[in-house]
Amino acid sequence: MAEQILILDFGSQYTQLIARRVRELNVYCEIHPYNNIPEITSDFKGLILSGSPCSVRDEGSPDLDLDALRGKLPILGVCYGSQLLAQKYGGEVLPSEIREYGRANLDHIDLHYDLLKEMTHGSQVWMSHGDTIKTLPEGFDVIASTASVKVAAFKIQNEETYGIQFHPEVTHSVEGKNLLRNFVVNICGCSQDWTSDMFIDITVAELKERIGDDKVVMGLSGGVDSSVAATLIHRAIGENLTCVFVDNGLLRKNEYEEVLESYKTLGLNVIGVDSKQRFYDALAGISDPETKRKAIGKAFIEVFDDEAHKIDGVKWLGQGTIYPDVIESVSVKGPSATIKSHHNVGGLPDFMKLSVVEPLNTLFKDEVREVGRALEIPEKIIGRHPFPGPGLAIRILGDITEEKVKTLQEVDYIFIQGLKNHGLYDQVWQAGAILLPIQSVGVMGDERTYERVVALRAVGSVDGMTADWIHLPYDFLGKMSNEIINRVKGVNRVVYDISSKPPATIEWE
């Protein structure tokens, strides 16, 4: 990958947002942990230092050799990054008297500076800090201030090194994107030619080169990521790609048949494998969410391995891994696998003598969708809600039985069809139903019932990292509740999940 911006991560919750904003400017960028910096080649046009939950005043807080970087390329320190720059060279960083979270206004902006070109006095910015830069080192100039923060932005004289206390990457910093454009385009000189088409050309050429005449087998789920990854690999190597779509008995109602059908138009060579029983056997008696995931991951690998053995000369396993999966597993905060392990990162077991190829492992979800559209993959596939690899297994709380899967499939079907019929599906990022491990008392036709409870969940999100529940119309929810209870045997109560992520997560397990 040629021209790019390097983002060094000190563990801020916003680091990924910086990358997204830079890419929205059609400039490629990568995030690396502050303690594992790649070699600074001429491809790197600029460096952004992220924020951090740590304080530069604390012993052992994240640090790096700034002398080795200063002057080599333009630098922008954001929050912690700026505090580090100031403190390192003799400035003073102290706890602020008031912690500043949220809205602030840049009352004073020195518009002469390239970084602040075309911004407006009073511009709203978003703050999130407990420390503040009290004094700057010699040779550092204040270039913007708010009412309570004198050093809201600074520049080091005679070099393109800047620090800002606020977060330009969040949308609440109204002119944040201008500032980032000023940095990336005007100061770093990036050419803004990174587009989906360019990504496709470069990736297809790289895949051709890497894979050559070898054969690839790849798990296809009907989801966005694996569909786009498979199409890219297919462009590169054609018939040498075999896709495997596994019926793990945990898919949505009718999904196996519908997905196989929808892939016919893409010209991919897709094999459907019915492995329902294998997964049910592997899951028998398991209630713990992580144990379920591991059992499912293992069963998937076994199926792929079986299929790979049926094709002569397979050397590669294709995967739909995307950038957030990768960042989460190398982040300075440590692998988020401690919250939930996603089975497609972390490598293959030793017995599988295949190399992994992951053409989307530098893209965010919305970029994957854009690439998919540029590849002319039907909107029916691109616009689908994400669906977790372990499927309904992590939406059935407690142990899995075929009967529970059938019940949940019916509930989920009514809900998803309902969203589609009422024009709500595209307003929701992800939706589904959860089968709870409790029974409640009800009354139907004068008879007492003691049956299952299901929860409905519909969230809005950009990348699944944070999410909020969607305020679905009450009428619609009422209709769904009625329909589900009347049509699905064994369910007598429906509840709606109104938790955001964080502190909850999207899935219940």
Ligand SMILES: Nc1ncnc2c1ncn2[C@@H]1O[C@H](COP(=O)(O)OP(=O)(O)OP(=O)(O)O)[C@@H](O)[C@H]1O
């Ligand atoms: N039923 C399945 N058959 C074969 N491979 C699967 C199946 N389910 C998941 N996979 C594999 O596991 C990977 C991870 O699944 P994940 O749900 O994260 O991605 P996806 O299904 O491609 O996209 P989306 O996030 O939009 O659902 C997939 O890219 C695919 O390679």
Ligand SMILES: O=c1[nH]c(=O)c2[nH+]cn([C@@H]3O[C@H](COP(=O)(O)O)[C@@H](O)[C@H]3O)c2[nH]1
């Ligand atoms: O492939 C997957 N394997 C998993 O084990 C898994 N767990 C959650 N998800 C999906 O990830 C996104 C975020 O989900 P959470 O907020 O529940 O962590 C949501 O889109 C979830 O559906 C998974 N996907």
Ligand SMILES: NC(=O)CC[C@H](N)C(=O)O
């Ligand atoms: N967002 C940040 O980078 C915060 C930096 C530091 N933890 C502070 O509170 O000032």
Ligand SMILES: [Mg+2]
């Ligand atoms: Mg999926």
